[in-house]
Amino acid sequence: MSIQREKIVRFARKVGFGFRPDEDFPSDPFNWIDSQLAEPRYYRGIASLASPTIVSEWPSSFNLTLKDRFNIAWDHRTKIRELEGDKSLSADMIKTKRREYELNHLPNWHDETRFYHRAIYAKDQVRQRLLHFWINHFFVSGDGPGSNVLLADHIERAIEDSLDGSFTQMLYNAVTSPAMLKYLDNTENIGENSKKAKIDRSKNKFSGLNDNLAREVLELHTVSPSMGYTENDIRAMAKILSGWGLSPNDTKRRGSAVENWYSPFEKDKAQRGFVEIFGMKLGSQFGTSEKGLADVLKYLSEHESSRDHLCLKLCIHFISDKPPKEAVDRVKSVWSETNGDLPSVHKQVLVETLGSMDTHSKFLWPMTWAMQALRQSGASLIDGWDDVNNNSHPFVSSANRFSREFGQGFFTQRKQPDGFPLVSEDWISPAHFERRLKFSLLIGRHGKPMLSALDLAEKLRIPDDDKSLIKRFLVPAEQWVALLCSRQLLEA
Amino acid sequence: MDRRDFLTLSSSLMVGACMASTTSYVHANPNHTQKRLAIVFLEGGMDGLAAVPPLGDKYLFDHRSDLIGHELFELNREFGLSKAMPNFYDMMRRGNGAIVHASGFPYTKRSHFEGQNVIQTGVKTPFAEKTGWVGRTLSQVNLGGRALSLSKPLLLRGYDDVDTIYPAQMKGAKYLQPELMDMILAGSEYSPLKESIVKIKELTQESNFNLSRDPETLAFQAGQAMADDNGPVVSFVRVGGFDTHAQQGVDKTSVQNQKLAELDSIFSAFESGLAKKWQDTIVLTITEFGRTVKMNGSYGTDHGFGSATIMAGGLLKSGAVVSDWPSLKKSRLFDSRDLNVTIDSRSIWCASLSEVFNINHETLSEEVFFDNTIPNISRYLFG
Numbered sequence: 001m002s003i004q005r006e007k008i009v010r011f012a013r014k015v016g017f018g019f020r021p022d023e024d025f026p027s028d029p030f031n032w033i034d035s036q037l038a039e040p041r042y043y044r045g046i047a048s049l050a051s052p053t054i055v056s057e058w059p060s061s062f063n064l065t066l067k068d069r070f071n072i073a074w075d076h077r078t079k080i081r082e083l084e085g086d087k088s089l090s091a092d093m094i095k096t097k098r099r100e101y102e103l104n105h106l107p108n109w110h111d112e113t114r115f116y117h118r119a120i121y122a123k124d125q126v127r128q129r130l131l132h133f134w135i136n137h138f139f140v141s142g143d144g145p146g147s148n149v150l151l152a153d154h155i156e157r158a159i160e161d162s163l164d165g166s167f168t169q170m171l172y173n174a175v176t177s178p179a180m181l182k183y184l185d186n187t188e189n190i191g192e193n194s195k196k197a198k199i200d201r202s203k204n205k206f207s208g209l210n211d212n213l214a215r216e217v218l219e220l221h222t223v224s225p226s227m228g229y230t231e232n233d234i235r236a237m238a239k240i241l242s243g244w245g246l247s248p249n250d251t252k253r254r255g256s257a258v259e260n261w262y263s264p265f266e267k268d269k270a271q272r273g274f275v276e277i278f279g280m281k282l283g284s285q286f287g288t289s290e291k292g293l294a295d296v297l298k299y300l301s302e303h304e305s306s307r308d309h310l311c312l313k314l315c316i317h318f319i320s321d322k323p324p325k326e327a328v329d330r331v332k333s334v335w336s337e338t339n340g341d342l343p344s345v346h347k348q349v350l351v352e353t354l355g356s357m358d359t360h361s362k363f364l365w366p367m368t369w370a371m372q373a374l375r376q377s378g379a380s381l382i383d384g385w386d387d388v389n390n391n392s393h394p395f396v397s398s399a400n401r402f403s404r405e406f407g408q409g410f411f412t413q414r415k416q417p418d419g420f421p422l423v424s425e426d427w428i429s430p431a432h433f434e435r436r437l438k439f440s441l442l443i444g445r446h447g448k449p450m451l452s453a454l455d456l457a458e459k460l461r462i463p464d465d466d467k468s469l470i471k472r473f474l475v476p477a478e479q480w481v482a483l484l485c486s487r488q489l490l491e492a
Numbered sequence: 493m494d495r496r497d498f499l500t501l502s503s504s505l506m507v508g509a510c511m512a513s514t515t516s517y518v519h520a521n522p523n524h525t526q527k528r529l530a531i532v533f534l535e536g537g538m539d540g541l542a543a544v545p546p547l548g549d550k551y552l553f554d555h556r557s558d559l560i561g562h563e564l565f566e567l568n569r570e571f572g573l574s575k576a577m578p579n580f581y582d583m584m585r586r587g588n589g590a591i592v593h594a595s596g597f598p599y600t601k602r603s604h605f606e607g608q609n610v611i612q613t614g615v616k617t618p619f620a621e622k623t624g625w626v627g628r629t630l631s632q633v634n635l636g637g638r639a640l641s642l643s644k645p646l647l648l649r650g651y652d653d654v655d656t657i658y659p660a661q662m663k664g665a666k667y668l669q670p671e672l673m674d675m676i677l678a679g680s681e682y683s684p685l686k687e688s689i690v691k692i693k694e695l696t697q698e699s700n701f702n703l704s705r706d707p708e709t710l711a712f713q714a715g716q717a718m719a720d721d722n723g724p725v726v727s728f729v730r731v732g733g734f735d736t737h738a739q740q741g742v743d744k745t746s747v748q749n750q751k752l753a754e755l756d757s758i759f760s761a762f763e764s765g766l767a768k769k770w771q772d773t774i775v776l777t778i779t780e781f782g783r784t785v786k787m788n789g790s791y792g793t794d795h796g797f798g799s800a801t802i803m804a805g806g807l808l809k810s811g812a813v814v815s816d817w818p819s820l821k822k823s824r825l826f827d828s829r830d831l832n833v834t835i836d837s838r839s840i841w842c843a844s845l846s847e848v849f850n851i852n853h854e855t856l857s858e859e860v861f862f863d864n865t866i867p868n869i870s871r872y873l874f875g
Contacts, residue, residue, distance in 0.1 A: 184737075185737040185738045185790060185792070188737075188738045188739075188789065188790030188792075189789065189790070190789050190790075192789070197789070206558065206787060206789065206791065207789045207790070208788060208789025208790075209788060209789050210737055210738065210788050210789050210790045210792065210794065211788075211794050211795075212735075212737040212794070215602070215603070215795070219603050219605070220605075225601065225603060225606065225618075231602070231827065394663070394664075395663050395664030397662070397663055401661075405660060405661060405662060407642040407643070407658075416535070416536075416604060416605075416732070416735075418604070418605050425644075425649075426643050427643065428684045428688075429639075429642065429643050429644050429655075429656040429688065430655050430656050430657075430687075430688040430689075430691040430692050430695070431641070431642045431643070431656040431657060431658040431660070432642055432643065432656075432688075433684075433685055433688035433689070433692065434660050434668070434688070434692050435660050435662070437668055437673075437676075437689075437692075438660055438662045438665040438666075438668065439662065439665070441665040441668070441672075442662060442664050442665040445664060445665065446664045465681075469679035469680065472675060472679060473672075473675060478672055478675075481672065481676070482675075482676065482679070482680075485676070485680075485685060486680070486682065487680075487681070487682040487685075490682070490685070
């Protein structure tokens with residue numbers, strides 16, 4: 001399929017991050033998409049802002065297994081206890097030492113830098129945008145002890161590795177992801193008649209169900225309230241989820257936990273007996289099981305309310321705040337025909353996005369816009385892996401600070417599990433625009449872009465009226481403000 | 493404690509504040525008011541039974557003995573107050589506080605996202621309304637607003653003249669030159685950007701606007717701005733983290749008490765910033781729902797129904813706990829698990845709007861909340 005260059009540059013921003021100054025524009029958008037979806041995950045970036053033109057793969061030492069992450073979380077907890085127990089330290093000294101330890105030992109900052117480097121430097125931009133949609137859907141906040149260390153595992157193993165399979169499989173992987181189980185308190189969800197609860201009771205310790213994850217699986221991850229489920233269904237779901245999740249804080253079980261982390265189900269904590277939900281009778285007299293959860297998640301993932309909820313969200317995210325009904329319906333048809341096969345559903349969303357471009361535009365998420373600005377200008381503002389936490393550059397800031405500043409830190413900030421809003425009214429405000437204006441100025445002043453704002457405007461086929469506005473600015477750094485904050489680049 | 497009225501001594505905060513702005517038409521506007529309303533949104537579902545434990549209810553300890561602190565302020569024979577709120581306790585003693593217990597919005601499905609939507613729109617069906625009850629009130633009186641948050645909160649939507657302030661901290665691009673903004677204004681056709689730049693220009697000229705943005709400082713600044721006779725009439729502060737599903741705790745370092753201490757310091761910051769204007773102010777907390785009466789399996793509480801509305805400010809005269817207590821006896825609980833709601837939150841909001849904007853209860857009920865059955869409880873709060 002050959003389409004106009006104007007259209008392909010906008011399409012690449014609608015479903016990706018745009019092209020770097022040294023990247024060629026493809027003539028066939030779907031060949032371009034297919035080739036990147038087939039690639040294995042890889043991370044590209046820079047080692048240091050001192051040498052911003054040397055782009056290479058991230059060192060493999062930053063690839064941590066879940067076991068590595070669990071051990072880091074454990075050591076972190078041990079260290080904090082040690083500091084808090086040290087009576088010779090004042091509260092301020094404990095705070096300072098804790099911060100020092102965390103900066104040097106926790107992987108979060110490198111995880112986050114690598115995540116955003118990938119958006120700026122790697123070629124698989126459409127795959128990444130799909131990934132961003134899904135991690136927002138199965139949102140886990142990195143803003144808490146434990147879940148912050150585990151978050152990158154959730155993103156890579158639970159979500160990205162599921163992009164090529166069914167929604168059913170992604171749902172199972174996301175719900176049983178250690179970061180999710182920790183974040184939504186399921187590590188503390190213990191069957192009321194379980195062996196563990198009985199032991200706890202004998203020690204006068206209270207334990208029982210916690211319905212936090214159960215509720216969000218129904219409300220946010222799958223069918224949504226439109227299905228009309230009841231509090232009893234939530235309670236039953238909590239029983240089925242009981243026993244799932246090993247807390248990194250569970251000291252006595254540390255040994256087995258590390259080994260069993262990939263299958264975090266503990267029978268001793270699970271509700272015993274049958275559980276009835278949605279007309280199914282799950283479990284056995286010995287208790288619910290791993291299969292019980294898989295069965296109920298399969299039911300939910302295949303429910304038409306889940307299909308309707310997810311297809312609409314995908315279209316709102318990629319097409320516009322108000323996507324055409326016919327487009328949403330066609331995506332739903334593909335979902336139904338393929339039983340939620342994600343590659344097929346994604347392909348249809350991308351086809352509909354391309355097909356509705358003449359009538360529908362989308363105001364971009366702040367971090368999507370910021371990553372596009374860096375990628376297309378070739379500017380460097382985000383620390384290299386050697387720079388992280390060194391404060392070595394006087395102006396440039398960390399990925400963590402930028403994402404916080406824009407109010408859209410996937411690794412920090414949002415505490416609620418509903419993810420960041422998809423529609424523009426939540427992102428259009430003087431405070432939001434102030435950040436975009438300043439970030440554009442920063443690119444021009446300190447980002448060392450690889451081309452001028454006018455060159456990029458030409459490359460992106462910006463209309464002449466907008467180009468003449470850019471020309472009115474005599475200071476090159478300010479031309480970047482005029483370009484990056486034009487309607488053409490704020491929307492796609 | 494039985495079901496009866498209580499009028500007694502007894503108080504409550506993320507970051508985001510909104511304020512009706514200093515606009516030039518303020519003097520000419522016949523609706524101009526010298527009174528002020530600050531709203532504090534307690535996100536996550538605040539546990540009113542932990543903040544203001546009904547010590548006179550004999551069933552309380554049966555449900556949650558591990559969640560009731562040993563050290564509490566005593567408001568009266570029936571109610572205690574978390575020790576995390578010494579400033580608010582003092583306000584109650586001075587008659588500058590009020591608590592409306594067993595209050596809540598008539599929404600019973602316990603979803604954060606639906607709940608946060610309905611308490612901002614003020615209508616019972618989730619996602620049915622695109623504007624907020626404060627925004628609609630501002631529209632009635634034609635007074636602009638300002639949010640100290642990145643985005644314009646739903647609560648304030650419904651009136652165009654509402655700005656947002658949340659100071660940006662970008663090293664290397666700290667200031668935007670007015671000339672740069674003027675050129676974009678002159679050349680750009682993109683109206684959302686242009687409208688924002690007009691606001692940004694106004695805000696950067698304000699002398700009391702600095703770059704700090706911790707909740708306490710923002711509340712202090714909001715208070716200072718509202719203290720000006722021509723200043724903002726409404727402000728909004730958001731405090732997240734009340735969703736205490738696990739390890740809720742009772743001691744000073746517990747999650748619950750840290751959040752209440754944050755609220756306490758924001759009340760105090762508002763009072764300092766408002767100075768004399770405190771006497772003409774209501775600080776009103778809102779939350780999407782309360783929490784389960786019974787402790788869950790993780791020493792926390794799950795989503796419930798009724799909670800406590802904690803209020804401060806000089807316009808409150810009694811320092812009272814206002815409640816039509818429903819009892820914690822299991823048969824009296826909502827769905828056998830939650831504190832029942834006996835006072836509709838909208839009646840508290842109506843009373844507060846009526847006091848600040850001098851609009852009668854009937855008009856507010858019908859034109860802001862679209863429901864003429866909301867009870868008028870003004871006399872319990874404002875005498």
